[in-house]
Amino acid sequence: MKTIVKIIVPLAIIGGAFLLGKFIVGTKEERKSQKPQPVIPQVDLATVPLADHQPPVLSYGTVQSYFETTLTPQVTGQIVxxxxxxxxxxxxxxxxxLARLDDTDYQSALATQQANLELQKRTLAEEEILAKQASEDWLASGRKLSSASEFVLRKPQMATAKANISSAEASIQKATADIERTRITAPYDAVVTERTASLGNLATAQTSLGTLVATERAEVRLPLTADQFARIEIPSKSEIDLTSPNKPGVVWKATLKRTEPTVDPQNQVIYIIAEVKNPYTVGEQTLAVGTFVNASIPATTIDNAYRVPEAALVNDAYLWIVDAENKLVKADAERVYSHNAHAYVRLSSQDIKPPLKVVTRPLSNFREGTTVQAADDTAKK
Structure with a gap:
């Protein structure tokens, strides 16, 4: 009997549990299937109008001297x-x-040549008297002067005396110039960048006494690509701005003067020359030779173009824009110019009307016709 109870009780429990589960399942309401909500990508947009733009051309260079002179004497002498x-x-x-050389030898040479000049003048005076006497003697003999030789009339002797006078005068001029050359003077307004002259040194024509750099003006050699060069005018009526990392906040004005006649064979750039007046103004405005500078050059206008962030131009070939129905449109674009992390582009299609809602950070999985939403629900300007 106990055995039968042990068998029946578990079976009864299992059966009851089965019937209870079937009852619960039968009374449960059937769940209705729901469609998933579509995910609309959010994008950053910039509203871009069609307009005329005038971005400057940027370049860089190093300040060079307009005149730079190494002072060397034309005569030899001790620096006194x-x-x-x-x-x-x-x-x-x-x-x-700037410096003066001992001129004793040149003063002596001048005195010698002055004495020689007086001697030659006396010689000429004597020859003139002798020539006159020779002419009178020839005529007194009853002969014509035309029959007398030049030597008899002392014409060669007079010509020699006159030549000696001219030589003595030239020697005096040289001696005077040599005395003046012992005074080493500045050939133009300048700043001294090097000096090697010292008292007691012997200066010769091969001796460098120092170096001067002109302060009236300086030059900057600026490289430009062909596209940049096409957007500027030379000579330019507008001034360009020069800045240097060494002096933040200081701006120097320069003028474009000329173009070098050759193209750099290494990188095919064209060099233009900008001129800075009075670069050595006292104070923070001093623009010393050798300073590295950045140049901002006014350029011609870019007509009917869109200014978009550089990241918006995909593969340098197209933009993603959003139409009136918030759908992505792939628009072919041509880069015209770049400046300050922006690209100036023109669209190939005339059907797209401005202003444009341009996706500033397009994704690689974008598909044309996809519905999108602005990240802040408004187009950024």
Whole structure:
């Protein structure tokens, strides 16, 4: 009996559980299937009008001297004076005395040539008297002067005396010039960049006494690509701006003057020359030779173009824009110019009307016709 109970009770429990489960399943309401909500991608947009733009052309270069002179004497002599102005960094004016050489030998040479000139003048006077006497004697003999030789009339002797006078006068001029050349002066307004002259040194024509750089103007050599060169005018009526990382906030004005007649064979750039007036103005405005500068050059207008962020132009070939129905449209675009992280482009299709809602950060999985939504629900400007 106990065995039968042990068998029946578990079976009854299992059967009851089965019937209860079937009852619960039968009374449960059937769940209705739901369609998934479509996911609309969010994109960053920029509203871009069609307009005329005038971005500058950017370049860079190093300031070069307009005139740079290494001072070497034209005569030989011991340095007996060095001007206090002849120091590195000092500004000098045209004609300022920088150094002086001993001129004793040249003063002596001048005195010698002056004495020689007087001697030659006396010789000429004597020859003139002798020539006159010779002519009178020839006529007194009853002969015509036309029959007398030039030597008898002392014409060669007079010509020699006159030539000696001209030679003595030229020697005096040279001696005077040599004395003047012992004074080393500034050939133009300049700043002293190097000085090697010292008292007591012997200066010769191969001796460098120092170096001067002109302060009236300086030049900057600026490389341009062919596209950049096509957008500027030379000579330009507009001034360009020069800035240097060494002096933030300081701007120098320069003028485009000319173009180098050759193209760099390495990178095919064209070099233009900008001129800066008075680069050595005292104070923060000083623009020393050798300074690296960035140049901003006014350029011609780019007509009827769109200015878009550089990242918006995909593969340098097309833009993703959003139409009135918030769908993506792939628009072929041509880059005209680039400046300051923006591209200036023109669209190939005339059917797309401005202003454009341009996707500023397009994704690689974009498909034309996909519905999108602005990240902030408004187009960014």
């Amino acid at each position: 004076e060095v001007s206090p102005k002849f120091r590195v960094g000092e500004m000098v004016k045209k004609g300022d005395l």
